[in-house]
Amino acid sequence: MISVQNLSLFVQNKVILENINFSMDSGLLGVFGPNGIGKSTLLRTIAGHHKNFTGDVLINSINIRSFHKQLLARNISFIPQEYTTYLDFSVKDLTLLGRTPYLSLLGKYSQNDFKIVETILHDIGLNQLQDRPISSLSSGERRLTILSMALAQMTPIIILDEPTNFLDIYNTVKTLRLLKELSITKKKLIIVSIHDINFATSFFDSVLFLCPDKYSIFGESKIITNEVNLKKMFGLDFQVIHEGESSFFVPKINSNT
Amino acid sequence: MLGLLISISIMSLMLGKYQISPMQIAAWGISHVNTNSGLQIKAEIEMILSQIRMPRILLVSLVGAGLAVSGTVLQSIFRNPLVSPYILGISSGSAFGVSLVILLFQVYNPFLLQLSAFLFGSLSVTIVLIASKLFPGRDTIIMVLTGIIISSFFSASVSLIQYFTDDQKIQTILFWTFGSFANANWENVFFIAPILLLCGTLFILKSWKLNVLSLGEVETTSLGLDYKRQIFTFIILTSIITSSVTAVCGPIGWVGLIIPHIVRFLGGSNNTFVVPCSLVSGAIFLQCIDLIARYSFPFEIPVGIVAALIGLPFFIFVLIKIRVA
Numbered sequence: 001m002i003s004v005q006n007l008s009l010f011v012q013n014k015v016i017l018e019n020i021n022f023s024m025d026s027g028l029l030g031v032f033g034p035n036g037i038g039k040s041t042l043l044r045t046i047a048g049h050h051k052n053f054t055g056d057v058l059i060n061s062i063n064i065r066s067f068h069k070q071l072l073a074r075n076i077s078f079i080p081q082e083y084t085t086y087l088d089f090s091v092k093d094l095t096l097l098g099r100t101p102y103l104s105l106l107g108k109y110s111q112n113d114f115k116i117v118e119t120i121l122h123d124i125g126l127n128q129l130q131d132r133p134i135s136s137l138s139s140g141e142r143r144l145t146i147l148s149m150a151l152a153q154m155t156p157i158i159i160l161d162e163p164t165n166f167l168d169i170y171n172t173v174k175t176l177r178l179l180k181e182l183s184i185t186k187k188k189l190i191i192v193s194i195h196d197i198n199f200a201t202s203f204f205d206s207v208l209f210l211c212p213d214k215y216s217i218f219g220e221s222k223i224i225t226n227e228v229n230l231k232k233m234f235g236l237d238f239q240v241i242h243e244g245e246s247s248f249f250v251p252k253i254n255s256n257t
Numbered sequence: 258m259l260g261l262l263i264s265i266s267i268m269s270l271m272l273g274k275y276q277i278s279p280m281q282i283a284a285w286g287i288s289h290v291n292t293n294s295g296l297q298i299k300a301e302i303e304m305i306l307s308q309i310r311m312p313r314i315l316l317v318s319l320v321g322a323g324l325a326v327s328g329t330v331l332q333s334i335f336r337n338p339l340v341s342p343y344i345l346g347i348s349s350g351s352a353f354g355v356s357l358v359i360l361l362f363q364v365y366n367p368f369l370l371q372l373s374a375f376l377f378g379s380l381s382v383t384i385v386l387i388a389s390k391l392f393p394g395r396d397t398i399i400m401v402l403t404g405i406i407i408s409s410f411f412s413a414s415v416s417l418i419q420y421f422t423d424d425q426k427i428q429t430i431l432f433w434t435f436g437s438f439a440n441a442n443w444e445n446v447f448f449i450a451p452i453l454l455l456c457g458t459l460f461i462l463k464s465w466k467l468n469v470l471s472l473g474e475v476e477t478t479s480l481g482l483d484y485k486r487q488i489f490t491f492i493i494l495t496s497i498i499t500s501s502v503t504a505v506c507g508p509i510g511w512v513g514l515i516i517p518h519i520v521r522f523l524g525g526s527n528n529t530f531v532v533p534c535s536l537v538s539g540a541i542f543l544q545c546i547d548l549i550a551r552y553s554f555p556f557e558i559p560v561g562i563v564a565a566l567i568g569l570p571f572f573i574f575v576l577i578k579i580r581v582a
Contacts (some may be wrong), residue, residue: 049478073481080475086336087471087526100469101481107465107529133525153480 001025002046002157002189006055009038009045016041017053018214022206026156028183030200030221031193033210034234039193040081040161042210046191047078047159059157073101077150081161083142085134091145092130095121098152120151124178140171147178158182159191172196176203200225202246209233222247258537262318265544269314272552275305282306313441317547317560318540319449320438320502321512325539326460327495328513329520329531333467334491335397341514342499345400345492346407350374350381351503353411356418356430371448371504378500381407382492436507436561438547445505452501456494457536464532467491471528509561511568512539512546519571 003023009016016038022029033039045053048064057064059075067075077098085094099113121127124144134142143163150158160179164172176192180203183190192204200207201222209217209224211233217224222245227238230249237252271277281298285306288296327342335344342348354377358370384407389400415434419427466487469477477484502509520534543560546567550560 044475047479049475069478069483070481073479076479078475078479083476085472086338087333087468087521087528089468089526093468093525093527097469097472097480103465106462 001060002191003058003061004046004055005058007042007045007053007057008055009041009050009053011052015214017045019055020208020210020216022208022218024189024206026183026187026189027205028180028203029189029191030204030207031191031210032195032197032200032207032233033193034212037210037212039210043078043159043161043191043193044080047076048072049078070101073153073155075155076157076159077153077155078159079146079150079161079163081165083146088133088135090131090133091126091137091148092117092121094134094145095126095130095148095152098149101153116154117148117152120148124148124151140167140174143167143171143175147175151182156187157189157191160193162193162195164194164196172199179203197225197230198248225249258534258541262537262541262544265541265548266314266318269317269544269548270306270310272548273305273310275301277302277306308442312443312446313438313547314544315446316441316449316506317438317543319446319453320506320509321516321539321541321543322457322536323449323453323498323502323539324509324512325516325535325542326457326532327498328515329517329528329535330460330467330491330495331513332517333471333528334488335401336471336473337401338518339514340401341510342495343408343508343510343513345385345404345496346381346411347378347496347499348503348508349408349411349415351378351500352434352508353377353414353418355433355504355507356415359426359429359433360418360422367444367448371501374504375497375500377411378503379496381411382496386489386492432559433507434561435559436509436564437559438506438550439557439559441506449501449505452497456498459494460532461536463491464528467528467532507559507561509543509564511564511571512543515568515571516542 001024004020007020008018020042031039031042041050044050046057048067059067064072089097095117096109096113099109099117102113103109118127121130124147126141126144126148129137129141134145137145147163150160163179164175167175176199179190179192182188183205204221206219207221207224209229209232211217212235215232217229217232225247227240227249230236230238238249239252241248241250267279267282270282271279281302284296285298285302288298324342328340331340331342331344332338351374354373354375355370357377358366358373362369381404385400385403388403389397392399415430419430422430466482469480469482470484470487470491472480474484477487516535516539517531520531520538524530524534546564547560549567550563551557
């Protein structure tokens with residue numbers, strides 16, 4: 001469970017984030033907003049990487065500031081937007097690194113660690129590739145390996161910064177489906193920043209819209225995602241197409257607003 | 258691999274200006290293990306093996322291991338395949354320290370030499386670390402940049418010292434900056450051995466952390482490790498190794514750059530494997546280089562020169578491999 005209260009962040013006296021509020025138990029939360037609005041900064045702050053914020057971030061009612069680094073890593077796993085590995089690990093070795101927060105001083109993996117990693121690689125469908133070096137994988141498979149590593153942390157909260165960036169539509173849908181499934185079967189809270197608003201109603205339980213002028217909207221996806229709020233966020237008019245329970249939004253390109 | 262190291266060592270014991278047969282070495286070995294064996298060893302063989310070749314082999318192995326493992330560590334934490342112990346300005350700092358002692362003192366004092374090399378080597382790292390602290394967020398690039406600038410500053414200072422000293426001292430400094438094991442003795446071995454045993458053991462125990470650190474700052478923090486503190490510890494340890502090695506035998510390049518690549522190329526990138534293997538491979542590699550340096554020419558040439566000559570083809574090979582990967 002995460003609860004964000006009056007979160008503001010200043011960098012060199014410049015306001016980056018102002019007065020953000022939301023709270024959620026489990027499920028899939030989508031963070032939307034135009035480029036440069038502070039989505040990545042928000043996710044990093046919640047993940048505990050920025051210290052100089054005001055307001056509170058509570059995890060299971062405990063303030064994030066009071067967490068020790070290792071304990072925090074057992075509660076939140078974070079996948080940054082660009083994940084570059086310098087060393088060419090095998091899929092299995094990289095996934096095992098997700099067990100780092102549970103290791104003792106000598107860094108010996110236990111039987112349990114190996115079992116957890118094996119199960120995850122099997123669930124994600126990477127077990128055939130586990131001994132391959134990551135340099136030999138496609139970018140989709142590489143993303144899945146990094147997700148496996150985050151899953152190996154066994155955290156109740158997973159934060160992903162634009163996990164579908166640069167993926168084709170097949171892999172985008174596959175990734176979102178996988179995250180949705182994880183949020184349901186494992187009762188995890190998964191926070192994702194993403195650009196394509198057309199996935200908002202079909203995949204996400206809740207959404208957080210970051211709008212210009214330091215203004216944010218949070219709520220149930222099917223209620224909040226509408227052309228009025230989208231106009232506030234992007235300054236564009238949208239045409240709405242309803243398809244069963246989901247809604248899809250097409251920008252009106254010729255309107256001069 | 259350890260077997261390879263031992264065979265190379267025995268070969269080094271045999272070969273040289275004075276050839277010694279395997280039988281004579283075996284006899285010499287037995288007579289040292291079992292003093293009551295009654296084997297007669299010629300005085301000159303005893304002298305060459307115990308006082309010249311044995312300390313040299315040990316020193317070469319220790320230096321090779323130390324430089325190679327430092328390279329492995331630095332490449333992992335800086336996430337840069339072209340980094341070696343020389344990037345932080347340690348060796349140039351130490352070179353300056355040694356030159357300064359040779360300039361200021363008439364008598365040859367090995368302890369003072371080593372102390373000064375260590376102090377100036379550490380001074381370089383300290384400056385680099387302070388500079389990088391001034392630019393949070395961009396510390397890696399600033400660190401490498403400062404290291405390069407400090408290197409050229411100290412190199413210039415060494416040249417300046419050479420400019421102002423007499424011919425005999427210039428020769429001493431020059432010979433030292435080539436990098437050589439010609440003056441290896443037990444004193445040097447006893448100076449380097451404890452440092453290397455301690456740092457080497459620590460590196461092996463901490464090798465799993467290098468895997469995490471190689472992912473970068475954000476990822477390391479996400480996995481619950483204190484990034485800054487870990488990086489700092491590793492840099493201090495590599496500085497200690499490099500500056501003490503440089504103090505004893507001068508700057509020897511390439512080992513720290515090449516060995517980590519070869520080990521990773523052959524056995525994968527996992528540092529729990531790469532760290533111990535680069536210790537052993539570094540020792541083997543430098544032994545081979547040293548053997549070439551003292552045996553393949555009618556007179557001995559400094560090992561640093563041989564290393565650089567052999568290093569270039571290796572370096573090109575590494576560059577090509579990176580481009581392909």
